[in-house]
Amino acid sequence: MFQGNLSGVTEFNLAGLTDKPGLQVPLFLLFLGIYVVTVVGNLSMITLILFSSQLHTPMYYFLSSLSFIDLCQSNVIIPKMLVNFLAVKNIISYPECLTQLCFFATFGIAECQMLAVMAYDRYVAICKPLLYNAVMSFQVCSWMIFGVFSMALIGATTQTVCMLRVDFCNANVINHYFCDLSPLLKLSCSDTFINEVLALCFSVFNIFIPTLTILSSYIFIIASILQIKSTEGRSKAFSTCSSHISAVAIFFGSLAFMYLQPSSVSSMDQGKVSSVFYTIVVPMLNPLIYSLRNKDVKVALNKFLERIFSCKQN
Structure with a gap:
C-alpha cells in the first residue's frame, strides 16, 4: 500500500515528548496509568451500556460509539509511545508511520463528528421532546453512526494517500511522539502545498463545522431551557447537557489550538502538549465525565454491580 516514498527514507525517529533521560x-x-484507566473506563462504559436495558436509548448508543472511538484512538497512540519511553532509539518504519497517521486521522475525525451528532441528539431531546422517538429512531441513529465513520474513513484515507506523493530526503526525525501530519510535512523535501491545502480543508470541515453545529444546538437548547418555569426542570435539562459540554470544551479547545494556528505562530513543542490532551487525556476523561456527572449511568452501574454480585453469591 505504502509505495509512494521513493526518496530512500525507510524509517523515522520519533523525538518524543522530552529528550531528558531522567523523565523517561x-x-x-504516568502514561501507563492513563492508558490503563482509559482502557478500563471505555470498556466498562461500552459493557455497561450493552447490558443495561435502561441505557438502550439514542443518547447512550452514541456514547458507546464515542467510547469505542476513544478506546481505539488510545490504542493507536499510547502503546507505541510507552515503548519509546524505554527504547534507546524511537524508531518507526515508513509503512508503520503512515498506518498510524491513517488510524489516528480516522478516529480523530470520527470523534469530532460524533460530538456534533451527540449535540444534535440533545437538541432534539430538549427542544422537540414529543418528536424525539420519531426523529431519533434506531434506524436514523444507525445511519448517523454509519455517516460518522464513513466521513472519517474517507477523510483519513484521502490524507494518507496524498502523503504518498511526499518525498523525504535526509531528515527523518519527527518532532513529535507519534506520526502526525504537520511534523511529517515539515520533514518533506518536496512541494507540500497540495497536502497543506487539503489538511486545512479537512481541519475546517472537521473542526469548524462540528463546532458550529454544537454551538447552534446549544443556543437553541439554552433558549428552550430558559423557557422552563420550574427550577427543577431547568436543572434536570442542564444536567443532561453538562457532561457533553465539558467533553466538547476540552477536545475542541486543544484540537483548535493545534490545527487552526498559522504555521508561523504555532510551535511544535506547544503542539505536542496540546496533542496530549486530545489524543491521551480526553479518551481517559470522557468515560469519567459521563459516568460521574450522569445519574442514569450511576443507577445502571449500581444495578449492574448488584446483578454481578448476586450471581456470584448464588
Whole structure:
C-alpha cells in the first residue's frame, strides 16, 4: 500500500515528548496509568451500556460509539509511545508511520463528528421532546453512526494517500511522539502545498463545522431551557447537557489550538502538549465525565454491580 516514498527514507525517529533521560521512566509510569484507566473506563462504559436495558436509548448508543472511538484512538497512540519511553532509539518504519497517521486521522475525525451528532441528539431531546422517538429512531441513529465513520474513513484515507506523493530526503526525525501530519510535512523535501491545502480543508470541515453545529444546538437548547418555569426542570435539562459540554470544551479547545494556528505562530513543542490532551487525556476523561456527572449511568452501574454480585453469591 505504502509505495509512494521513493526518496530512500525507510524509517523515522520519533523525538518524543522530552529528550531528558531522567523523565523517561516517570513519564512511562504516568502514561501507563492513563492508558490503563482509559482502557478500563471505555470498556466498562461500552459493557455497561450493552447490558443495561435502561441505557438502550439514542443518547447512550452514541456514547458507546464515542467510547469505542476513544478506546481505539488510545490504542493507536499510547502503546507505541510507552515503548519509546524505554527504547534507546524511537524508531518507526515508513509503512508503520503512515498506518498510524491513517488510524489516528480516522478516529480523530470520527470523534469530532460524533460530538456534533451527540449535540444534535440533545437538541432534539430538549427542544422537540414529543418528536424525539420519531426523529431519533434506531434506524436514523444507525445511519448517523454509519455517516460518522464513513466521513472519517474517507477523510483519513484521502490524507494518507496524498502523503504518498511526499518525498523525504535526509531528515527523518519527527518532532513529535507519534506520526502526525504537520511534523511529517515539515520533514518533506518536496512541494507540500497540495497536502497543506487539503489538511486545512479537512481541519475546517472537521473542526469548524462540528463546532458550529454544537454551538447552534446549544443556543437553541439554552433558549428552550430558559423557557422552563420550574427550577427543577431547568436543572434536570442542564444536567443532561453538562457532561457533553465539558467533553466538547476540552477536545475542541486543544484540537483548535493545534490545527487552526498559522504555521508561523504555532510551535511544535506547544503542539505536542496540546496533542496530549486530545489524543491521551480526553479518551481517559470522557468515560469519567459521563459516568460521574450522569445519574442514569450511576443507577445502571449500581444495578449492574448488584446483578454481578448476586450471581456470584448464588
